[in-house]
Amino acid sequence: MYLLLQQLINGLAVGGIYALIAIGYTMVYGILFFVNFAHGDIYMLGAFCAFFVFTFLGIEVTGGAITVSQFLIALIPSMLACAALGVVIERFAYRPIRNGSRLSAMISALGASIFLSNAATYLFGSQTKPMPKLFAGKYFTVGSATISYIQTAVLIVSLILMILLHIFIKHTKLGKAIRAVSDDQRAAVLMGIDMDMVISATFAIGSALAGAAGIMVGVYYASIYPTMGGIAGIKAFTAAILGGIGNIPGAMLGGILLGIIESLGGAYISFGYRDAIAFVVLIIALCAMPTGILGKGRS
Amino acid sequence: MLGLRKIYTVLTLAILTFVFFGLTSSIDAAETITLGWYGPTSGAAAQDGQEGRAGAELAVELVNASGGINGKQLVMIYADDKSDPKEGANIATMFVSNKDIIGVVGPFNSSVILAAAPIFNRGKLCDIGWGVTSPLITTAGEYIYRVAPTDAWEADFISKWIADEGYKKVAFLYENTDYGVGMRDVIRKSLPGYGCEIVFEEPYVQGQTKDFGSIIASLKQAAPDAVFMGAIYNEAALLMTQARDLGFNAPFFGTDGFFSAGLLDLGGGAVEGARCCSAFFTETASPVVREFIDAYVKKFDRTPGNWAAQSYDGVIAYVEALKKSGASTREEVKKALDALGPFEGATGINEFDENGDVRKDLVKLVVKEGKFALYD
Numbered sequence: 001m002y003l004l005l006q007q008l009i010n011g012l013a014v015g016g017i018y019a020l021i022a023i024g025y026t027m028v029y030g031i032l033f034f035v036n037f038a039h040g041d042i043y044m045l046g047a048f049c050a051f052f053v054f055t056f057l058g059i060e061v062t063g064g065a066i067t068v069s070q071f072l073i074a075l076i077p078s079m080l081a082c083a084a085l086g087v088v089i090e091r092f093a094y095r096p097i098r099n100g101s102r103l104s105a106m107i108s109a110l111g112a113s114i115f116l117s118n119a120a121t122y123l124f125g126s127q128t129k130p131m132p133k134l135f136a137g138k139y140f141t142v143g144s145a146t147i148s149y150i151q152t153a154v155l156i157v158s159l160i161l162m163i164l165l166h167i168f169i170k171h172t173k174l175g176k177a178i179r180a181v182s183d184d185q186r187a188a189v190l191m192g193i194d195m196d197m198v199i200s201a202t203f204a205i206g207s208a209l210a211g212a213a214g215i216m217v218g219v220y221y222a223s224i225y226p227t228m229g230g231i232a233g234i235k236a237f238t239a240a241i242l243g244g245i246g247n248i249p250g251a252m253l254g255g256i257l258l259g260i261i262e263s264l265g266g267a268y269i270s271f272g273y274r275d276a277i278a279f280v281v282l283i284i285a286l287c288a289m290p291t292g293i294l295g296k297g298r299s
Numbered sequence: 300m301l302g303l304r305k306i307y308t309v310l311t312l313a314i315l316t317f318v319f320f321g322l323t324s325s326i327d328a329a330e331t332i333t334l335g336w337y338g339p340t341s342g343a344a345a346q347d348g349q350e351g352r353a354g355a356e357l358a359v360e361l362v363n364a365s366g367g368i369n370g371k372q373l374v375m376i377y378a379d380d381k382s383d384p385k386e387g388a389n390i391a392t393m394f395v396s397n398k399d400i401i402g403v404v405g406p407f408n409s410s411v412i413l414a415a416a417p418i419f420n421r422g423k424l425c426d427i428g429w430g431v432t433s434p435l436i437t438t439a440g441e442y443i444y445r446v447a448p449t450d451a452w453e454a455d456f457i458s459k460w461i462a463d464e465g466y467k468k469v470a471f472l473y474e475n476t477d478y479g480v481g482m483r484d485v486i487r488k489s490l491p492g493y494g495c496e497i498v499f500e501e502p503y504v505q506g507q508t509k510d511f512g513s514i515i516a517s518l519k520q521a522a523p524d525a526v527f528m529g530a531i532y533n534e535a536a537l538l539m540t541q542a543r544d545l546g547f548n549a550p551f552f553g554t555d556g557f558f559s560a561g562l563l564d565l566g567g568g569a570v571e572g573a574r575c576c577s578a579f580f581t582e583t584a585s586p587v588v589r590e591f592i593d594a595y596v597k598k599f600d601r602t603p604g605n606w607a608a609q610s611y612d613g614v615i616a617y618v619e620a621l622k623k624s625g626a627s628t629r630e631e632v633k634k635a636l637d638a639l640g641p642f643e644g645a646t647g648i649n650e651f652d653e654n655g656d657v658r659k660d661l662v663k664l665v666v667k668e669g670k671f672a673l674y675d
Contacts (some may be wrong), residue, residue, distance in 0.1 A: 002520060003516060003517060003520055006513075006516035006519075007513050007516055007517075010405060010510070010512035010516060011511045011513070013512065014510050014512070035464075058373070062563075062564045063563070063564070063566070063567025063568060063669065064567070121341070125345075126341040126342060126345045127345045127346050127349075127561075128343075128345075128346070128533055128561065128565060130564045130565045130567070133567065134568070135669075136540075136543070136544065136567070136568065137543045137544060137568070138544070139357075139545055139546045146516075146519070146545045146546045148541075148544040148545050148546075149544075151544075152545055162395075182604070196651070217509070219310045221509050221510070221535070221537055221540070222537075222540050222565065222566075222567070223533070223537065223565050228509075231507050235630065243363050262513070263512070263513040265514065266514065267513050267517050270500060270501070270502070271501045271503050271513070271517075272501070272502035272503065272504070273473050274503075274508070274513075275504065275507065282487065289571075
């Protein structure tokens with residue numbers, strides 16, 4: 001019982017991160033029908049952006065600690081910078097070939113991804129950099145399970161961001177426009193919706209969330225490095241597919257599920273096969289539900 | 300008549316060309332000795348790789364400044380394997396096909412040398428690993444040597460230490476690589492041999508697993524007295540940080556994979572009390588070691604770590620062997636290394652055994668107030 005509860009909690013915290021990144025994949029796919037491979041690298045740059053904010057604030061990054069307000073101070077500019085970066089990437093890497101084949105867009109996305117991770121390696125160096133810790137060594141116990149403050153914080157911030165996104169998509173005009181374009185692009189344009197603006201907004205929101213995930217992972221694991229976007233990107237992409245790509249609640253659900261499956265699979269089968277277990281589950285789920293859990297089945 | 304003159308001219312030119320190039324190349328060969336060096340100067344173990352490279356650069360500089368090897372200057376060709384076995388095989392092929400290279404120092408990762416070893420053996424080119432510690436390398440072929448003590452040597456040392464401290468229930472966590480698996484095979488025998496019980500044993504994927512929360516949950520349930528990690532500093536720091544955040548406070552033991560500035564930088568307060576061993580430590584310095592440390596600080600403006608010293612000793616092994624024997628071909632270098640006997644480097648007295656593994660003494664270390672200190 002202890003193990004099950006502990007693994008569920010851990011899976012939730014990791015799943016919250018996957019969910020945040022997965023939202024960006026799914027939003028872009030919902031509108032443009034291609035996978036933005038550069039998304040994982042935006043997540044990485046979000047973490048580095050926070051690293052520089054901390055350095056700028058004069059916080060000791062090596063073995064240092066930060067307060068909640070310092071974390072929030074770094075969170076906002078990092079999210080804004082990632083949003084801007086997402087818009088710039090869309091403008092220069094995807095917009096010029098938007099009417100080309102989907103394959104060109106995918107290759108352009110791969111190129112953007114390689115460019116970003118190599119540029120980061122060149123500019124910041126390839127070594128793993130330390131990050132200051134939030135709530136270092138603090139935890140509380142519920143029954144027999146131990147929950148660290150940082151896990152709780154990661155989960156809470158992820159949930160708040162997802163709720164804000166949900167409100168934005170459901171109850172604002174721009175959110176409605178995004179939904180309209182996702183439903184039927186041609187009809188939306190005929191109704192006078194500014195397509196370019198909607199696409200830019202989609203990239204901005206998705207990238208800002210990836211940036212938030214990046215900084216949270218940075219302070220959670222207290223380390224960042226230029227290739228951290230690779231495996232996180234693949235996991236989040238898997239989460240998006242599992243939940244039904246193109247569907248925002250699906251991405252959230254997929255992320256959380258993937259986190260929990262990994263944790264439980266690791267604990268009850270073998271940690272050495274943890275990643276493999278996640279992908280086996282994905283394949284089985286897709287065989288049963290080809291469009292994902294909440295996918296709408298598009299022809 | 301005209302035809303004959305033409306032939307004459309062509310012949311003269313040909314002879315001149317031959318003499319000219321023949322001479323220049325023989326001058327080159329006479330004046331320099333070329334070695335190859337490789338290691339992960341980028342990628343997951345970049346900190347260690349760059350430090351290793353710095354050690355090798357220092358060795359080349361000091362040897363050349365003191366007149367070279369029997370009057371010949373030492374030239375080093377460097378390559379980056381990114382901790383990737385595929386890259387290791389590529390680099391081995393590159394070094395073997397470069398006929399100027401008569402010996403190689405490298406790499407850091409056990410998986411990388413296992414991929415490169417067959418190529419070096421076929422090319423009859425000696426390779427001295429400076430970071431490779433997997434027991435599997437003992438039988439990797441007659442051209443494969445190493446200056447890093449084997450994991451078998453170290454794991455046995457740490458197992459005895461854990462038992463001496465009175466810890467009975469031990470958990471073992473290891474990276475799913477040749478390095479970690481090799482160590483696992485050793486401790487499965489050594490720990491019970493010293494009267495300890497292995498209560499938990501799990502692998503993780505090196506360079507990929509960042510979240511250890513679920514491993515720690517299972518670890519806590521096993522309730523060990525001590526944790527032994529077959530890991531390098533990156534994962535060790537991550538695991539200890541997350542373990543402390545989850546209220547797990549058993550002592551951590553590791554081999555020289557822990558002994559890196561990276562552990563202190565990434566782990567901060569969470570790695571306090573972590574124990575490990577090393578063949579090299581600045582505070583237990585003989586005059587030769589002192590000399591190495593002073594020269595390193597002067598050149599790079601930072602204190603050398605274990606890997607700088609090991610990589611330095613890899614180069615020194617060739618220097619000593621070549622000085623003694625005057626070897627100039629790959630075959631002669633192999634014979635000279637086999638006949639070398641004990642030599643003193645930055646990690647103390649080294650000696651290759653009949654398998655090309657090194658024998659040397661280890662020191663016990665502990666992280667104390669954010670620094671490595673002698674354990675007593």
